[in-house]
Amino acid sequence: MIGTSYSPRHENVLDVLKSYYQLTKPRIIPLLLITTAAAMWMASEGQVDPFLLFITLLGGTLAAASAQTLNCIYDQDIDYEMVRTRKRPIPSGRVQPRHAFIFAIALGVLSFTLFALFVNLLSGFLALSGIAFYMVIYTHFLKRHSTQNIVIGGAAGSIPPLVGWTAVTGELAWPAWLLFALIFLWTPPHFWALALMIRDDYAQVNIPMLPVIVGEEKTVQQIGLYTLLVVPCSFLLIYPLGVSGVVYGTIAALLGVIFLRKAWQLYQAPTDKELAKSMFKYSILYMMLLCTGMVVDSLPVTHQAIAFLTHTGLS
Ligand code: HEM
Numbered sequence: 001m002i003g004t005s006y007s008p009r010h011e012n013v014l015d016v017l018k019s020y021y022q023l024t025k026p027r028i029i030p031l032l033l034i035t036t037a038a039a040m041w042m043a044s045e046g047q048v049d050p051f052l053l054f055i056t057l058l059g060g061t062l063a064a065a066s067a068q069t070l071n072c073i074y075d076q077d078i079d080y081e082m083v084r085t086r087k088r089p090i091p092s093g094r095v096q097p098r099h100a101f102i103f104a105i106a107l108g109v110l111s112f113t114l115f116a117l118f119v120n121l122l123s124g125f126l127a128l129s130g131i132a133f134y135m136v137i138y139t140h141f142l143k144r145h146s147t148q149n150i151v152i153g154g155a156a157g158s159i160p161p162l163v164g165w166t167a168v169t170g171e172l173a174w175p176a177w178l179l180f181a182l183i184f185l186w187t188p189p190h191f192w193a194l195a196l197m198i199r200d201d202y203a204q205v206n207i208p209m210l211p212v213i214v215g216e217e218k219t220v221q222q223i224g225l226y227t228l229l230v231v232p233c234s235f236l237l238i239y240p241l242g243v244s245g246v247v248y249g250t251i252a253a254l255l256g257v258i259f260l261r262k263a264w265q266l267y268q269a270p271t272d273k274e275l276a277k278s279m280f281k282y283s284i285l286y287m288m289l290l291c292t293g294m295v296v297d298s299l300p301v302t303h304q305a306i307a308f309l310t311h312t313g314l315s
């Protein structure tokens, strides 16, 4: 264990619970769940079973929490060195790695059990594959060794909509893969914008995040490239897949124009950290609202409203 020190302080139960909660990096989980829920609404054409939704989101939360806890154990040395992550429960000595490991395994087992009992095995195995990919491919093989770490590793974060889709239909289909591709292409602009802001932190611990190795200018070019890919890709749900319609299309167009504008601004000012921050924050809003658009578009009431408006307009 590099650089960690464990202090046998007497903490109350609430402090202990808070530390375990923090191990799961909880702020990221809601967006993972939003992508899962969007897939479920689309797959069920707006009529998702509330119990299935609840169990799938619970199972997804437990799986993501397990993955993040394992990552906190593996990365404790670099987390101790970086300012942003120094206060995490393991590097700050509040949780021992072996206790965190038992916690992570318990979360993973609970997640798989929920999926196996109440959803289906395919969803359970997909969630498990998310944990495995994030740990083995991203955290172990790529994070410390490749500038493409978050591009390939991004596949782990793209699995939740596959879980959501299969929870409803029991099988994978094109719309699910398109959601996977959307998140896959969205991850580089999301993460590299943040990496531009905290480049020095990553450089200090020799993590080869793109801005550290190739500099700001090439990074903003890559951000621009992926943004140029993700925006058109978002319309494929309308054509040729035909699972979303005009409401989603309008939302995707508005959100996409802003996303491209932010990428363009960053392209023109690669060292502007405020622009990078704005791009990072917007990337999260973009994915959140795009998924909301998918849900709203899938609802029967939306279809009724469109049919009514079309009918009134025609007569
Ligand atoms: C390899 C892929 C990814 C990497 C390396 C990555 C990395 C990060 C990092 C380092 C942060 C800052 C967290 C902090 O300050 O502690 C962050 C924030 C965030 N990420 Fe990602 N991310 C990835 C994929 C995703 C995915 C797939 C989602 C959800 C769909 C997501 C959602 C978020 C959200 C919502 C935040 C903001 C959390 C807050 O409120 O502070 N990320 N990401």
Ligand SMILES: CC(C)=CCC/C(C)=C/CC/C(C)=C/COP(=O)(O)OP(=O)(O)O
Binding pocket: 028, 032, 060, 063, 064, 067, 068, 071, 075, 085, 126, 127, 128, 130, 131, 134, 143, 156, 157, 158, 159, 160, 163
């Ligand atoms: C289906 C399923 C369970 C999928 C797992 C999805 C998952 C856990 C995605 C996490 C993506 C993410 C926030 C990475 C942070 O990277 P990092 O570890 O480099 O961040 P850090 O620098 O903050 O430690």
